[in-house]
Ligand SMILES: Nc1ncnc2c1ncn2[C@@H]1O[C@H](COP(=O)(O)OP(=O)(O)O)[C@@H](O)[C@H]1O
């Protein structure tokens with residue numbers, strides 16, 4: 001079953017092309033790792049999927065329904081389309097972006113009460129359940145400023161999970177973390193993968209991608225430059241830029 | 255210096271000043287509420303999708319920020335009734351002049367506060383499917399207001415002091431009542447000293463209160 005389908009997605013910023021004509025079909029349970037040099041468009045691709053950026057061309061289908069309608073110049077997307085799409089695609093950011101004025105439980109419950117119109121006590125109960133899943137139920141009433149980076153990112157994951165997304169988008173979730181804190185976040189993502197969640201994961205943790213992903217995309221030259229199973233792309237890359245990129249990554253272990 | 259201090263008439267006429275103080279406080283509270291409330295509305299108007307709304311908000315800010323409050327009060331009192339079939343008393347004229355000017359300044363403060371919030375906050379809130387209005391109300395404004403409390407406090411203090419401008423249209427507030435006493439007893443030195451002291455005594459506790467508020471708000475993001 002296709003969860004997400006991109007057809008011919010293109011994006012440029014003021015005349016500078018980031019990528020062109022990207023096609024991607026994500027099946028339920030897929031765990032797709034997206035690799036690529038800095039500036040190759042990994043973040044932009046994720047941001048186009050949940051429409052934090054509007055693609056210049058192409059179409060997005062999520063859960064079998066097309067997002068927006070074709071307009072004269074690219075996609076026409078209403079506020080309602082945006083909402084529907086974002087409820088189905090949860091996003092986790094490199095910089096966590098927790099709401100500093102809300103408690104940890106408040107952060108996780110916010111979407112449930114404000115968007116899903118759940119009562120506050122119900123939202124809190126659900127939030128604490130999600131926090132337990134990422135091992136942070138005891139921090140429910142702390143403010144984000146009191147947490148380590150790894151804990152913040154786990155709260156951000158719980159915040160996304162609380163909305164019951166069909167697909168999770170991770171944009172370098174461990175790149176802002178001290179090396180000592182990377183493991184706890186990767187542990188949570190691995191556990192989600194084992195539960196069969198569908199996810200797109202932009203990462204530089206190549207060893208992790210090898211273990212957890214069932215497909216690897218390598219972005220370069222304005223598109224998906226090479227893709228395949230972890231064995232194909234990471235162990236036996238066929239194309240020169242992929243080979244070069246992997247050679248540059250020293251921390252590379254299987 | 256051989257000066258005969260004459261404070262006695264002031265204390266004998268304390269009711270006159272008390273009436274003035276009530277007038278000052280009344281004007282202050284109303285102008286504070288309208289000034290800040292309208293300021294927020296105008297700040298949001300400057301970010302509106304609709305171009306005319308943005309333009310109108312911008313024009314409002316520029317007009318009322320770049321004309322003296324004193325002139326505005328006089329204009330509303332003497333000029334507006336000529337143009338439009340309205341009756342404008344001193345109180346209304348003072349409210350209009352001070353509130354609209356304060357709204358223009360507060361709008362700029364709110365706008366700065368809103369702009370100072372990291373784009374990541376918008377993105378995270380949008381990513382959990384909040385509408386732009388929900389993001390503003392639940393995520394952006396609560397953080398922005400915390401940051402601008404000191405600037406808004408300054409604005410509030412200004413509003414309080416601007417209330418004296420209402421004496422120009424003979425609105426009954428502290429300064430106006432002081433003038434009255436001074437004109438009868440010929441003791442401007444004593445009267446204006448007492449008026450200044452009264453302003454300080456009224457204003458300082460209010461400002462102290464906002465310091466406490468600031469500390470309280472700062473606690474959560476420590
Ligand atoms: N909002 C933006 N405005 C202009 N250029 C942008 C913007 N976002 C990204 N870019 C550019 O698009 C390219 C791809 O960026 P990005 O998707 O962030 O790459 P990656 O995540 O792979 O490092 C870069 O050249 C970047 O400078």
Ligand SMILES: [Mg+2]
Pocket residue numbers: 042043044172
């Ligand atoms: Mg990036």
